[in-house]
Amino acid sequence: MEKPKLIKENGLRHDGRRPNELRPIRMSVGILNKASGSALVEYGETKVLAAVHGPREIPQRHLLLPDRAVIRCRYHMLSFSTHERKSPVPTRREIELSKVIREALEPVVISETFPRTAIDVFIEIINADGGTRTAAVTAASLALADAGIPMKDLVVGVAVGKVDGVLVLDIDEEEDMFGEADMPVAIAPSLGIVTLLQLNGVLTREEFSEALRLALAGANLIYEKAREALRDRYMKVRVEE
Amino acid sequence: MSHTPSLGIITPKLKASTIVSMLKKGIRSSGRGLMDYRQVEIASGYVRNADGSALVRLGNTVVVAGVKLEIGSPYPDTPNEGALVVNAEFMPTASPTFEPGPPDENAIELARIIDRSLRELKVIDMSKLAIIPGKRVWVVYIDIYVLDHDGNLVDASSIATLGALMNTSLPRVEVDETGNIKVDRSTRLSPLPINNKVVTVTVAKADNVLFVDPDLDEESVAETKLIIAVSDDRRIAGLQKSGIGGLTESEIMQAIDIALKTGSSIIETVTSKIASS
DSSP states (O other), X not given: OOOOOSBOTTSOBTTSOOTTOOOOEEEEESOOSSSSEEXXXXXXXXXXXXXEEEEEOOSOGGGOOSSSOEEEEEEEEOTTSSSSOOOSSOOXXXXXHHHHXXXXXXXXXXXXXXXXXXXXXXXXXXXXXXXXXXXXXXXXXXXHHHTTOOBSSOOEEEEEEEETTEEEEXXXXXXXXXXXXXXXXXXXXXXTEEEEEEEEEOBOHHHHHHHHHHHHHHHHHHHHHHHHHHHHHHTOOOOOO | OEEOOOOSSOOOHHHHHHHHHHHHTXXXXXXXXXXXXXXXXXXXXXXXXSSEEEEEEETTEEEEEEEEEEEEOOOTTOTTSOEEEEEEEEOTTTOTTOOSSSOXXXXXXXXXXXHHHHHHTTOBOGGGOXXXXXXXXXXXXXXXXXXXXXXXXXXXXXXXXXXXXXXXEEEEXXXXXXXXXXXXXXXXXXXXXXXXXXXXXXXEEETTEEEESOOHHHHHHOSEEEEEEEETTSOEEEEEEESSOOBOHHHHHHHHHHHHHHHHHHHHHHHHHHHHO
């Protein structure tokens, strides 16, 4: 496949967005029946479902810790979520992403509240169109909040890319595939910390500094939407006639 | 499924708090300064039967990396280029907490960090590794074995990988008219074509203090690490936040500056040590 033109003459991206523009983002919280908490998050055509079970006891008692809950996390892609069918066996990519997503969530969960238990986070990528791990972090933190687990903050993510030499926010699959760099970032905005940071690509110091700024600005917008999604679920009071 | 790790080797609380309080004063139990990297020793060509190899000692951490070249099929999207496969294993020799068996998430993460740094920077000139363009190419297998664990396995592995690649040479191949390929490993034609050099630099954070190249005790008290791949032309060729904590924007920029400075000096050290061996 030939590399398409990713930045058009008018400075807009292949899907018509400006470089610092997010895709349409939708979030809904508490959408599953049996899970302690759940969320469905969409960044454009990227669609991610997250479910939290627990805190709960688990048969694998050797994993439990005496002073805190363990967080278990699985990032998993449905076989038909990608262009080519993804084999159901866990890939090295999924194993790595499960780890970095867990490590993105750990700093905000007050796990000391529930010693000797497990908090299980299951992330299902239903449709992949770029930015799946960052949408996954957003979905997972909403599901944790929906489960009523004490948290210091939400964690929200967004990926920044470099395409045709231009730094762009919230890259999609095409920009990831044909672009020069992909940098997923997740932050806990109220704590002021970055909890997930990866870079796949080559950037100068100046480009990186600008890319990080772009990601932080984008993530803050997503944070507002995430808070709104929680408010929609829990703060709306139904007025009786 | 990834789960919060148990502590592995437990660092006594007294020792941990001493390490942290010393770090806050800018000193380390080893006598190093916060920005001092441990001594790097590199034995190039350590494994005779590999096509390229290097054994690296980073303080008391020991890693051996080896390259094997095999003939294989190219990826469909790059029919005229060689292929790269990176794998890492944490050997049970390295630590009582390492179990034999397939690579765990830490080993997979390490291999993928190094894979990405090599791939994105085009460290190996893959365009020169086609044997029969579109059909048969060299597949570069890089296997990394951690033999002894005293912290900072990623940097030690990345230095060993660079050393092994710089030590790799291409065997002579003969292609007959039917397309059969004969490899003659006793005759070496040329070194593996290398475009750029890259190493990772790990910056750890404990109690808001940043320091470079953590040893095992320091890793046990660190909240998080930022692993930064640095190219010989001082660009950032990959990043990975690893560990359960977080970093502020200014801490990230500080870590980047530390890494860009440290990384280029490590590349120089490795290059000169290999040249003189």
